[in-house]
Amino acid sequence: MNYCILSNYYKKSYGIILLLRPVNILITFIAVFIGAWVGGNIYPLEKLFYACLSGALICGGGNVLNDYFDAESDMINKPNRPIPSGIICKLNALILWIIISVIGFTLSFFISLNGVFIAATAVVLLFFYNSFIKNTVLIGNIIISFLTGIAFIYGGVAVGNIKGAFIPAVFAFLFHLGREVIKDAEDIEGVSAAKLCTFPIKYGIKKSIYFANTVFIFLSLFTLYPYLFLEYSLTYLLIVIFGVDLTISYVIYSLFKNPDRYSLRRVNNILKMDMLIGLLALYLK
DSSP, X not given: OHHHHHHHHHHHHHHHHXXXXXXXXXXXXXHHHHHHXXXXXXXXXHHHHHHHHHHHHHHHHHHHHHHHHTHHHHHHHOTTXXXXXXXXOHHHHHHHHHHHHHHHHHHGGGTOHHHHHHHHHHHHHHHHIIIIXXXXXXXXXXXXXXHHHHHXXXXXXHTTOOGGGHHHHHHHXXXXXXXXXXXXXXXXXXXXXXXXXXXXXXXXXXXXXXXXXXXHHHHHHHTTHHHHHSOOOHHHHHHIIIIIIHHHHHHHHHHHHOOSHHHHHHHHHHHHHHXXXXXXXXXXX
């Protein structure tokens, strides 16, 4: 009996970790820090830490809410996720979202009034994105891309210098806009079964890939701008060209060559890792 209780405890704990998506949380934490770093100032350090932790928690809450509202389509697309697999019930997922979102938002009061506004905006947009807007033609993609960009602005606000955060915010917006459309293409079967409408459902896989690749091409060209006009270092340029832009080129090639579901999932995982390389380039700017 004790073994069963312990096994169930670890299973639920693992389910919670999967819901939160720790890689996404880590990337958000780093992104907020980079938003301050690129502006040349990480002080006051305690406010920056609150912003990093707040952003990470709000991101985690958004991830939980995503699974909560995607439970039906995940029965087809991702049946091993915690909710469709039965590890975590929907009510507990909702409670988890409320707890960590409230904590994340509360931490913003230790930053500034602008920080409170950004945190509140993020929580509200994540709720409406997941509950009403996500499965719409491009609007949901734009919202989530905006939220990833604003993470960098959040870091700049924490240290009172948002000017330097705009370049990485634009990078993040473009990167995620392309990636979000690809993710929708990957999930087209389950989303279609749930009778929802996204860009790939309305316009098809082929046009979705053209759209995503156009965004990625523009992003690759724009990554050169900071080196050419803002005195970013040669180290930044080399990491961006060989780490980020070459990866994006491979993604573009892969999508054109074989846009099946397996390839779309593989490309999404590659892009997730490419985010970390991009953050490294900005850190060493």
